[in-house]
Amino acid sequence: MIEKWKRIIQSARHPLAITGAGISVASGLPTVSSRWRGIPLREIFTLHLFLNEPDRFYRCYREVLLGWNAAKPNPAHLALARWQIPIITMNIDGLHQEAGSPHVIELHGNLRELICLGCDSIFSSDLARTDNFPLCPSCQGRLKPNIVLVGEEVHHFSSAVDWVGRSDVLLIIGTRLEMAPCNQLPKVASRTGATMIRINQEAERIVPAILNIKPNESVHPFHQ
Numbered sequence: 001m002i003e004k005w006k007r008i009i010q011s012a013r014h015p016l017a018i019t020g021a022g023i024s025v026a027s028g029l030p031t032v033s034s035r036w037r038g039i040p041l042r043e044i045f046t047l048h049l050f051l052n053e054p055d056r057f058y059r060c061y062r063e064v065l066l067g068w069n070a071a072k073p074n075p076a077h078l079a080l081a082r083w084q085i086p087i088i089t090m091n092i093d094g095l096h097q098e099a100g101s102p103h104v105i106e107l108h109g110n111l112r113e114l115i116c117l118g119c120d121s122i123f124s125s126d127l128a129r130t131d132n133f134p135l136c137p138s139c140q141g142r143l144k145p146n147i148v149l150v151g152e153e154v155h156h157f158s159s160a161v162d163w164v165g166r167s168d169v170l171l172i173i174g175t176r177l178e179m180a181p182c183n184q185l186p187k188v189a190s191r192t193g194a195t196m197i198r199i200n201q202e203a204e205r206i207v208p209a210i211l212n213i214k215p216n217e218s219v220h221p222f223h224q
């Protein structure tokens with residue numbers, strides 16, 4: 001299988017990767033199924049809890065930030081970055097950018113930033129490390145982690161559809177793409193006839209193995 005996938009990627013002109021939690025497991029990161037004090041993160045990172053119990057929300061968020069600080073890109077992130085393959089990710093860990101990937105759509109936002117609910121300004125999540133409930137330095141509005149909470153819409157979805165529509169080989173890594181609206185993306189690829197390669201286990205071993213070849217000179221990363 002690895003040899004076949006290598007050949008497919010070698011001849012790709014517009015490869016694209018869609019990544020989910022599975023690619024970051026080897027970096028030691030929690031997933032939405034992980035628990036904080038016995039409660040799954042998906043039940044804490046909700047708009048409802050943020051608005052109604054911000055202190056509890058931020059206590060959990062601060063602990064997640066500590067774990068995130070310790071995480072580093074693994075060989076799967078680094079191999080995708082070396083090839084400069086554009087990436088659509090559901091992860092909020094920013095490890096693709098840290099690995100050096102220049103073109104990344106973060107569908108679920110990221111842990112680097114806070115966004116002001118008053119003026120939409122973006123600030124570093126460092127502001128949440130000390131304040132119990134950080135406020136905007138410009139307008140004193142409430143700052144919300146710039147991650148997509150349960151109850152909010154994903155970011156940049158139309159760009160993601162556009163990227164998938166222009167790709168000829170799609171690497172689907174560490175996600176089964178079962179949840180709406182991301183389950184639409186493989187359907188777009190099916191319509192355009194793109195080849196899909198699904199890697200659900202051991203991404204940190206398999207992705208470098210299939211990309212351990214010289215990138216084709218004619219591969220063109222496309223821009224947003």
Ligand SMILES: [Zn+2]
Pocket residue numbers: 116117118119120121136137138139140141
């Ligand atoms: Zn503001």
